[in-house]
Amino acid sequence: MTGKTHASCGLLVGALTIEYFHTDLFTSITVITLAVISSLLPDICHAQSKIGRRFKVLSFFIRLLFGHRTFTHSLLFISIIICLLYAIQTPIYYLITIILGMLSHVILDMLTPRGVKFLYPIPISVKFPLVFKTGGLVDLSLASALTIGATYVFFQPFIKQLFF
Numbered sequence: 001m002t003g004k005t006h007a008s009c010g011l012l013v014g015a016l017t018i019e020y021f022h023t024d025l026f027t028s029i030t031v032i033t034l035a036v037i038s039s040l041l042p043d044i045c046h047a048q049s050k051i052g053r054r055f056k057v058l059s060f061f062i063r064l065l066f067g068h069r070t071f072t073h074s075l076l077f078i079s080i081i082i083c084l085l086y087a088i089q090t091p092i093y094y095l096i097t098i099i100l101g102m103l104s105h106v107i108l109d110m111l112t113p114r115g116v117k118f119l120y121p122i123p124i125s126v127k128f129p130l131v132f133k134t135g136g137l138v139d140l141s142l143a144s145a146l147t148i149g150a151t152y153v154f155f156q157p158f159i160k161q162l163f164f
């Protein structure tokens with residue numbers, strides 16, 4: 001999936017998290033930012049990705065060590081991040097949004113023909129029975145649908161206040 005699709009899914013995750021936890025404005029902005037970053041984070045192994053271009057050197061070494069869509073798209077990687085965040089006593093709403101952001105990335109990549117090495121280092125590609133080409137019509141429609149969903153969740157309280 002394209003970076004745009006991942007980022008819009010991150011946006012939706014962030015919007016759902018602030019809706020669930022009723023966070024204040026500052027926390028909400030942080031939650032949304034973290035959600036979008038973590039939804040792009042697994043592609044750090046890809047030098048051409050949105051996040052890989054920002055961290056070229058790191059991206060190069062990760063790719064050299066593990067290859068694309070392996071370690072950073074695995075249950076192992078997500079578990080390590082959870083442990084680290086837990087160790088530094090990250091507030092629950094940040095923790096949840098980061099985990100869901102990363103999971104959303106992995107799940108979306110499971111919808112592509114290449115799949116992901118979710119059980120890395122076990123070399124099995126995990127993907128859904130139905131897959132779509134990156135940058136194809138489904139990918140682009142998904143990006144729009146997710147953005148609309150995120151906008152709806154985000155503005156839902158205001159809309160309710162206006163009409164009811």
Ligand SMILES: [Zn+2]
Pocket residue numbers: 042043069073105109
């Ligand atoms: Zn990916």
